[in-house]
Amino acid sequence: xxxxxxxxxxxxxxxxxxxxxxxxxxxxxxxxxxxxxxxxxxxxxxxxxxxxxxxxxxxxxxxxxxxxxxxxxxxxxxxxxxxxxxxxxxxxxxxxxxxxxxxxxxxxxxxxxxxxxxxxxxxxxxxxxxxxxxxxxxxxxxxxxxxxxxxxxxxxxxxxxxxxxxxxxxxxxxxxxxxxxxxxxxxxxxxxxxxxxxxxxxxxxxxxxxxxxxxxxxxxxxxxxxxxxxxxxxxxxxxxxxxxxxxxxxxxxxxxxxxxxxxxxxxxxxxxxxxxxxxxxxxxxxxxxxxxxxxxxxxxxxxxxxxxxxxxxxxxxxxxxx
Amino acid sequence: xxxxxxxxxxxxxxxxxxxxxxxxxxxxxxxxxxxxxxxxxxxxxxxxxxxxxxxxxxxxxxxxxxxxxxxxxxxxxxxxxxxxxxxxxxxxxxxxxxxxxxxxxxxxxxxxxxxxxxxxxxxxxxxxxxxxxxxxxxxxxxxxxxxxxxxxxxxxxxxxxxxxxxxxxxxxxxxxxxxxxxxxxxxxxxxxxxxxxxxxxxxxxxxxxxxxxxxxxxxxxxxxxxxxxxxxxxxxxxxxxxxxxxxxxxxxxxxxxxxxxxxxxxxxxxxxxxxxxxxxxxxxxxxxxxxxxxxxxxxxxxxxxxxxxxxxxxxxxxxxxx
Numbered sequence: 001x002x003x004x005x006x007x008x009x010x011x012x013x014x015x016x017x018x019x020x021x022x023x024x025x026x027x028x029x030x031x032x033x034x035x036x037x038x039x040x041x042x043x044x045x046x047x048x049x050x051x052x053x054x055x056x057x058x059x060x061x062x063x064x065x066x067x068x069x070x071x072x073x074x075x076x077x078x079x080x081x082x083x084x085x086x087x088x089x090x091x092x093x094x095x096x097x098x099x100x101x102x103x104x105x106x107x108x109x110x111x112x113x114x115x116x117x118x119x120x121x122x123x124x125x126x127x128x129x130x131x132x133x134x135x136x137x138x139x140x141x142x143x144x145x146x147x148x149x150x151x152x153x154x155x156x157x158x159x160x161x162x163x164x165x166x167x168x169x170x171x172x173x174x175x176x177x178x179x180x181x182x183x184x185x186x187x188x189x190x191x192x193x194x195x196x197x198x199x200x201x202x203x204x205x206x207x208x209x210x211x212x213x214x215x216x217x218x219x220x221x222x223x224x225x226x227x228x229x230x231x232x233x234x235x236x237x238x239x240x241x242x243x244x245x246x247x248x249x250x251x252x253x254x255x256x257x258x259x260x261x262x263x264x265x266x267x268x269x270x271x272x273x274x275x276x277x278x279x280x281x282x283x284x285x286x287x288x289x290x291x292x293x294x295x296x297x298x299x300x301x302x303x304x305x306x307x308x309x310x311x312x313x314x315x316x317x318x319x320x321x322x
Numbered sequence: 323x324x325x326x327x328x329x330x331x332x333x334x335x336x337x338x339x340x341x342x343x344x345x346x347x348x349x350x351x352x353x354x355x356x357x358x359x360x361x362x363x364x365x366x367x368x369x370x371x372x373x374x375x376x377x378x379x380x381x382x383x384x385x386x387x388x389x390x391x392x393x394x395x396x397x398x399x400x401x402x403x404x405x406x407x408x409x410x411x412x413x414x415x416x417x418x419x420x421x422x423x424x425x426x427x428x429x430x431x432x433x434x435x436x437x438x439x440x441x442x443x444x445x446x447x448x449x450x451x452x453x454x455x456x457x458x459x460x461x462x463x464x465x466x467x468x469x470x471x472x473x474x475x476x477x478x479x480x481x482x483x484x485x486x487x488x489x490x491x492x493x494x495x496x497x498x499x500x501x502x503x504x505x506x507x508x509x510x511x512x513x514x515x516x517x518x519x520x521x522x523x524x525x526x527x528x529x530x531x532x533x534x535x536x537x538x539x540x541x542x543x544x545x546x547x548x549x550x551x552x553x554x555x556x557x558x559x560x561x562x563x564x565x566x567x568x569x570x571x572x573x574x575x576x577x578x579x580x581x582x583x584x585x586x587x588x589x590x591x592x593x594x595x596x597x598x599x600x601x602x603x604x605x606x607x608x609x610x611x612x613x614x615x616x617x618x619x620x621x622x623x624x625x626x627x628x629x630x631x632x633x634x635x636x637x638x639x640x641x642x643x644x
Binding site: 022025026027028029030033035036040041043045047049050051052053054055056057058059089090092093094096110113114117123124125126127128129130131132133134136138140142 | 344347348349350351352355356357358362363365367369371372373374375376377378379380381411412414415416418432435436439445446447448449450451452453454455456458460462464
């Protein structure tokens with residue numbers, strides 16, 4: 001929410017960012033709630049609330065399997081609730097349909113959407129259906145925190161940085177879906193990982209009930225960009241050991257500039273959870289791997305290690321802009 | 323919500339309506355809540371929840387004053403909460419921006435949006451900002467019922483049918499904004515009425531706390547279409563006396579086929595409240611006129627009177643499709 005999914009902040013006029021413009025002017029925070037600046041808002045009634053849009057030509061192509069687009073649209077919104085330590089409960093679905101959008105495409109979209117509803121335990125309560133020159137889907141999801149909401153802003157110096165699952169396959173899958181020349185035996189698996197991302201509901205429930213999580217975010221913009229969000233909101237820095245990053249074992253390269261490191265660090269849309277905790281978390285929780293990749297340090301220190309120190313600007317971003 | 327604002331239901335393939343498709347298949351109703359089929363959903367936690375999208379070329383043109391587009395986008399969504407007998411509280415705003423959307427236009431949009439926030443007492447808690455080939459705004463609003471939610475489905479035979487304020491000016495204003503040849507001295511006023519609709523928060527608070535409202539809906543599709551929604555959901559019919567319809571006094575024509583009757587009956591986007599009650603409601607409540615225009619009768623009787631009986635198909639719809 002309030003995050004441009006294509007990495008680059010929208011720069012409508014030079015460096016002027018509209019998200020900040022809204023946050024700093026008309027955005028508000030009700031008493032007992034939390035407004036703009038996290039994965040989801042917290043309303044005074046205690047619920048978590050988020051919205052996300054997926055637009056044709058920006059977030060997906062109409063030539064892609066529409067069941068996957070349907071699945072991903074709900075998974076990516078629900079993931080914002082999970083990243084706040086909550087269970088997604090209800091959704092409203094708004095669809096903007098051009099005349100070219102066929103019944104077959106819509107049926108496929110709804111089939112994927114319905115599968116995600118079942119997988120994550122979400123009930124669809126309504127929405128809006130409108131004509132539009134550009135195909136888009138806009139989702140809003142409400143959820144309830146398992147315990148207290150886990151914010152981006154609570155990371156403390158000395159905390160360990162953890163990542164769930166593996167990173168980078170979604171970005172590789174995007175390249176496959178865009179028809180880019182990608183070498184590897186798992187091309188179809190990667191494409192599927194892009195369209196059918198996880199939503200770590202059960203894992204997060206166990207984590208927040210058993211451990212003290214100081215901050216969390218879902219990995220949607222890419223590991224480095226999302227860790228930056230935690231660092232910015234918490235007023236801290238970080239040290240990351242790239243060789244510890246959870247990329248699939250068989251895909252490990254020999255340098256941080258090789259595939260799949262670059263995809264794991266900059267790829268995005270993995271919808272795994274990045275979180276910080278002062279505690280030692282076991283390597284597998286609720287059947288999902290949890291990897292310690294670094295630690296929180298003092299403000300403005302942003303260090304990457306791969307044996308020796310790696311300059312941040314040398315970390316190639318694997319992500320493809322449309 | 324779940325209502326096509328352009329009157330004609332989306333017919334993606336003949337008569338097949340996607341809204342019904344969703345309602346009858348993947349849409350759900352949680353225990354203690356209300357799902358698809360009303361202005362807003364009611365979640366088990368007791369809150370009212372709605373979403374609406376406004377798309378360039380369908381609901382507005384980019385040549386229109388953007389402050390009005392900003393105002394209307396929030397007013398029309400908030401109106402769904404009011405129509406359920408509730409107070410709108412919080413909003414999330416998603417914007418889909420083409421490259422051609424300038425800073426000046428965005429500033430104007432936000433100024434209008436902010437004015438609506440102030441007028442209706444709504445706090446903006448977040449949203450999403452994305453690139454899009456087509457300019458669109460997608461809003462979601464949460465609110466709380468003043469008393470119990472007022473549904474579309476509670477109208478009883480014998481109830482009176484009431485309308486707040488006046489109807490038809492918004493549709494006339496749309497014609498003005500589209501550059502149609504419209505005669506009248508109030509052209510600018512009508513255009514303003516289209517872009518700055520009311521949101522009857524205070525009026526509704528008084529109505530639901532002082533009277534028994536059996537059903538309510540906001541007049542967004544047009545009086546006849548919206549009354550049909552109440553009739554359909556309640557399983558009742560209606561008799562309407564056209565000459566009693568609250569059109570501005572000076573604009574009254576001499577037959578139901580003349581301006582402004584046709585605009586009042588079919589125009590839409592007035593965002594006044596149509597409601598039913600067994601009680602006699604005073605002609606002015608909270609400073610707003612309330613007019614009795616007919617009564618609820620048995621199912622499938624849909625009668626219009628203007629001195630003598632008027633056939634439904636002869637009631638011209640004043641609304642203009644883009």
